[in-house]
Amino acid sequence: MESKMFKTLTSTAAATALSLTMVATGAQAGETVDSVRDKGYVQCGVNTALAGFSAATGGEWEGLDVDVCRAVAAAMFGDADAVRFTPLTAAQRFTALQSGEVDVLSRNTTWTTTRDTSLGLNFAGINYYDGQGFMVRKDLGVTSAKQLSGAAICVEPGTTTELNLADYFRANNMDFEPVVIENTTEVTAAFFSGRCDVYTTDASGLASARNVSAENPEDYVILPEIISKEPLGPVVRHGDDEWLDIVKWSHIAMIQAEEFGITSDNVDDMMDTDNPGIKRFLGVTPGMGEALGLDEKWAYNIVKQVGNYGESYQRNVTEKLGLERGLNALWTDGGLMYAFPIR
Numbered sequence: 001m002e003s004k005m006f007k008t009l010t011s012t013a014a015a016t017a018l019s020l021t022m023v024a025t026g027a028q029a030g031e032t033v034d035s036v037r038d039k040g041y042v043q044c045g046v047n048t049a050l051a052g053f054s055a056a057t058g059g060e061w062e063g064l065d066v067d068v069c070r071a072v073a074a075a076m077f078g079d080a081d082a083v084r085f086t087p088l089t090a091a092q093r094f095t096a097l098q099s100g101e102v103d104v105l106s107r108n109t110t111w112t113t114t115r116d117t118s119l120g121l122n123f124a125g126i127n128y129y130d131g132q133g134f135m136v137r138k139d140l141g142v143t144s145a146k147q148l149s150g151a152a153i154c155v156e157p158g159t160t161t162e163l164n165l166a167d168y169f170r171a172n173n174m175d176f177e178p179v180v181i182e183n184t185t186e187v188t189a190a191f192f193s194g195r196c197d198v199y200t201t202d203a204s205g206l207a208s209a210r211n212v213s214a215e216n217p218e219d220y221v222i223l224p225e226i227i228s229k230e231p232l233g234p235v236v237r238h239g240d241d242e243w244l245d246i247v248k249w250s251h252i253a254m255i256q257a258e259e260f261g262i263t264s265d266n267v268d269d270m271m272d273t274d275n276p277g278i279k280r281f282l283g284v285t286p287g288m289g290e291a292l293g294l295d296e297k298w299a300y301n302i303v304k305q306v307g308n309y310g311e312s313y314q315r316n317v318t319e320k321l322g323l324e325r326g327l328n329a330l331w332t333d334g335g336l337m338y339a340f341p342i343r
Contacts, residue, residue, distance in 0.1 A: 051063070071302045122236050144223060263307065
């Protein structure tokens with residue numbers, strides 16, 4: 001039989017271990033949050049120019065990835081405009097995050113093992129499910145990626161796109177000539193000027209380039225093959241769970257709002273609901289804001305000022321690029337977007 005003294009010692013040891021763990025983890029927790037609060041804004045790394053996701057139009061940044069940054073600012077400060085944007089190339093993005101130049105990276109970045117581990121990064125969710133494709137001039141008469149052996153292919157360095165391209169051609173015993181250009185704007189310009197036969201990137205990026213940058217979009221065709229899975233989402237540094245929680249749940253809140261049918265137009269009316277889940281979500285019933293170290297109206301501010309995920313997708317992706325929801329539809333509509341319980 002276990003003695004009372006043994007139980008007491010075990011209990012004390014467990015409590016001491018828990019206390020030491022809390023001290024150890026608490027030493028770093030909140031560092032980014034404190035920095036952001038001191039500055040009074042969120043510094044967000046975005047793409048240099050990718051219509052539908054992050055692009056400066058008339059001096060104002062807009063896009064699906066931009067809206068993630070604005071949602072975090074709304075949650076933190078009650079002001080979606082309390083954010084500044086740093087345009088970054090694919091090669092620059094991780095260094096900028098690791099060095100503290102930006103607080104969060106929301107730049108069509110694929111969640112991979114090495115990025116999530118050895119680069120010291122944490123992904124805060126997936127805001128767009130994508131896959132890599134190929135675009136060619138229609139007059140080439142190419143109908144399949146399997147016909148591209150020997151082609152000159154434009155690609156950005158420091159991307160999963162570059163690695164997937166090499167894997168795909170090697171697996172299919174084909175050769176290609178890489179035309180490696182770092183900046184998104186420059187690589188699309190190179191393709192449309194004829195410096196390469198093919199442009200490869202995420203399918204959403206191909207649609208963005210064709211619809212926005214091509215002089216005659218109908219002259220180009222996106223081939224049917226999708227050669228990879230590209231789960232894209234916002235990224236923060238390892239070591240600050242409090243900041244990770246805020247970015248993660250700000251993104252989830254946009255999805256949850258769409259699931260609830262809450263929009264920027266009806267969110268005020270929804271404050272009078274009898275639905276306990278919505279009352280908890282909007283801060284009518286307190287607790288969720290306190291759990292995140294935020295005002296209880298954190299989610300209300302996101303929806304009111306930025307909109308739900310569907311609203312963001314519609315104005316940025318569907319209207320600008322002509323892309324329907326597909327995998328990015330809510331799970332109730334056959335897609336993969338699924339909000340974790342806010343309770």
